[in-house]
Amino acid sequence: xxxxxxxxxxxxxxxxxxxxxxxxxxxxxxxxxxxxxxxxxxxxxxxxxxxxxxxxxxxxxxxxxxxxxxxxxxxxxxxxxxxxxxxxxxxxxxxxxxxxxxxxxxxxxxxxxxxxxxxxxxxxxxxxxxxxxxxxxxxxxxxxxxxxxxxxxxxxxx
Numbered sequence: 001x002x003x004x005x006x007x008x009x010x011x012x013x014x015x016x017x018x019x020x021x022x023x024x025x026x027x028x029x030x031x032x033x034x035x036x037x038x039x040x041x042x043x044x045x046x047x048x049x050x051x052x053x054x055x056x057x058x059x060x061x062x063x064x065x066x067x068x069x070x071x072x073x074x075x076x077x078x079x080x081x082x083x084x085x086x087x088x089x090x091x092x093x094x095x096x097x098x099x100x101x102x103x104x105x106x107x108x109x110x111x112x113x114x115x116x117x118x119x120x121x122x123x124x125x126x127x128x129x130x131x132x133x134x135x136x137x138x139x140x141x142x143x144x145x146x147x148x149x150x151x152x153x154x155x156x157x158x
Contacts (some may be wrong), residue, residue, distance in 0.1 A: 008082075009047045010056075010089050020045065023055045027072035030136050037069045042093075046086055053077050056086040058093070066098040070102070071104075087120045095157050102157060107132065108149040109142040122153035 016024065024034050037059055046054035054073040061067045068090050073082045085108060087104075094102045104122060106113045118124075131150035132140055140147040 007049045008045050008085070010086070011047065012125065013043050013045045013082070016043070018050050020055055023052070023072040023074065024057070024070050026075070029138075029140060033135065041069060042066075044086075044089065044093075046082060048077070048082075054082050054086050056090050058090055058102075064098075066094050066099045066102050068102065068104040083116055084120065087116065091120065091155065091157070099106050100156065100158050101154060103152065103154045105131075105150045105152050107140070107142055107147045108151050109145040109147050110151075111143060114151060114153075117153050120155070122155045124151055125154045126152040128152060 002041050013020065020032075024038070025031065028143065037057065039137070041057040041059050044056050045052055045079075046056075054077070055070065056068060057070040058066050059069050068087065071083060071086050071090070091102055094152070102122075104117055105128065106117065128150040130148055132147045
């Protein structure tokens, strides 16, 4: 549990409620994909005055490596620093548990997210071409573009 300023709290949660799912699906529109990683994820929620405003999920991918697989904030709280607080919490949580690397993937059309992750120290390490075409049943339109590729980012924690 991490107590933050202004009545903000990040704490673990066990079961995803409908409110959690609404957030998770805003960042990843496939319920099937979300369910595939939800059960094995380290799950945290961001509360403001005891109201759910954000989530972050991390999964172990390789020895000493963890990945942020979902981070989302309620739209009315966008551009207030909550997404950054969640990402920085994930980095800190991983460091405290002696992970060496933290990774994240995002859409090539996710301009705001790409900015945020690089601002938090992540570096682009690759592109998974056609990831969203292969793994999602419906096309995803973001920033008026069809999303096809996943940009992979990494931050070394040592």
